[in-house]
Amino acid sequence: MSVNAVSLAEVTKSFGTVRAVDGLTLDIPKGQTLALLGPNGAGKSTTIGMLLGLTVPDAGQVRVFGGTPRAAVRAGRMSAMPQEGGLIPRVTVREVIGFVAGAYAAPLAVDDVLATARLTDLAGRRVDRLSGGQAQRVRFALALAGDPDLIVLDEPTAALDVEARREFWDGMRRYAARGKTILFSTHYLEEADEHADRIVVIDRGRVVADGTSREIKRVAALTTVSLTVDGDTSWLGGLPGVTMVEIRGRRAHLRSADSDATVMALAEARALRDLEVSPADLEDAFVALTGRRPATSAAVSATATDLDPPASAPAAASARPGSPVRPAPEGNDV
Numbered sequence: 001m002s003v004n005a006v007s008l009a010e011v012t013k014s015f016g017t018v019r020a021v022d023g024l025t026l027d028i029p030k031g032q033t034l035a036l037l038g039p040n041g042a043g044k045s046t047t048i049g050m051l052l053g054l055t056v057p058d059a060g061q062v063r064v065f066g067g068t069p070r071a072a073v074r075a076g077r078m079s080a081m082p083q084e085g086g087l088i089p090r091v092t093v094r095e096v097i098g099f100v101a102g103a104y105a106a107p108l109a110v111d112d113v114l115a116t117a118r119l120t121d122l123a124g125r126r127v128d129r130l131s132g133g134q135a136q137r138v139r140f141a142l143a144l145a146g147d148p149d150l151i152v153l154d155e156p157t158a159a160l161d162v163e164a165r166r167e168f169w170d171g172m173r174r175y176a177a178r179g180k181t182i183l184f185s186t187h188y189l190e191e192a193d194e195h196a197d198r199i200v201v202i203d204r205g206r207v208v209a210d211g212t213s214r215e216i217k218r219v220a221a222l223t224t225v226s227l228t229v230d231g232d233t234s235w236l237g238g239l240p241g242v243t244m245v246e247i248r249g250r251r252a253h254l255r256s257a258d259s260d261a262t263v264m265a266l267a268e269a270r271a272l273r274d275l276e277v278s279p280a281d282l283e284d285a286f287v288a289l290t291g292r293r294p295a296t297s298a299a300v301s302a303t304a305t306d307l308d309p310p311a312s313a314p315a316a317a318s319a320r321p322g323s324p325v326r327p328a329p330e331g332n333d334v
């Protein structure tokens with residue numbers, strides 16, 4: 001039987017009275033690229049810290065390739081890319097990669113590392129003369145120099161602009177294409193959408209959804225029904241399926257957990273003017289699952305009226321038995 005790259009079993013960690021991670025269970029098979037999503041303070045960094053062996057859990061078990069995190073690091077099978085951190089000044093990109101690669105028993109060839117991290121053209125550049133995005137690719141290169149089977153990245157693109165992020169992910173995909181396992185946390189939903197095979201949404205230290213991007217969107221079961229309205233709009237919130245009403249100018253945007261029922265009710269009320277029905281995107285799903293917007297998204301419109309308390313979202317998710325996504329309102333039996 002093939003051992004999982006990562007296996008977290010009922011892992012818990014508290015800091016004083018704050019329970020940062022609360023009985024979290026997560027198995028990551030080899031070769032998977034997994035995105036860890038969650039609002040600020042959800043427990044992503046703490047989870048990653050325990051996975052890397054930097055933080056000791058209060059309870060539960062962390063296994064990496066069947067052994068301890070420390071053993072995986074020692075064997076060169078797991079490496080992490082720090083969000084920031086100084087690079088040795090006055091040496092070139094090639095030199096610093098060669099230096100770090102030399103510390104491993106079976107490193108990748110430096111030229112291979114350079115090409116994978118899209119640094120070939122910068123090989124002769126001093127590391128203290130790089131842009132933020134380029135320096136981040138060097139950190140990535142250092143993480144893969146030892147040819148690890150698992151790379152763990154805590155918000156790898158947090159400070160990068162769109163172009164630098166694109167180049168970074170280009171390198172990451174090349175590495176993933178070699179059958180490697182990648183776990184990354186991010187606030188950028190589109191990164192999870194585009195680059196992960198699987199998304200795990202955590203909130204308050206627990207898994208609240210687990211599946212592919214499509215599955216996560218489906219589990220939130222929310223669609224936006226938009227129409228043109230005149231006059232009173234207060235009745236819209238009482239329509240079947242509607243969980244949120246947002247009025248922008250003459251357009252009403254209804255978030256619905258049952259768009260068929262909502263549209264039928266609108267038809268009965270003879271209110272189908274300029275109707276549009278759009279499926280949920282990942283951000284909608286994230287809000288439904290956590291009750292909060294991701295840190296980088298635009299602020300909620302001041303006219304939005306939330307009709308559904310956040311705590312009900314996982315219940316909506318769990319109303320879909322048979323879904324491959326496993327929302328976990330009570331437990332984390334992933």
Ligand SMILES: Nc1ncnc2c1ncn2[C@@H]1O[C@H](COP(=O)(O)OP(=O)(O)OP(=O)(O)O)[C@@H](O)[C@H]1O
Nearest residue numbers: 015018019020038039040041042043044045046047
């Ligand atoms: N060393 C610590 N001491 C005290 N509290 C901590 C410590 N580390 C984390 N916490 C708390 O634990 C909770 C989870 O924090 P964590 O950093 O894991 O979340 P996160 O999902 O990574 O957040 P962010 O997206 O903001 O980085 C938060 O309430 C945080 O304040």
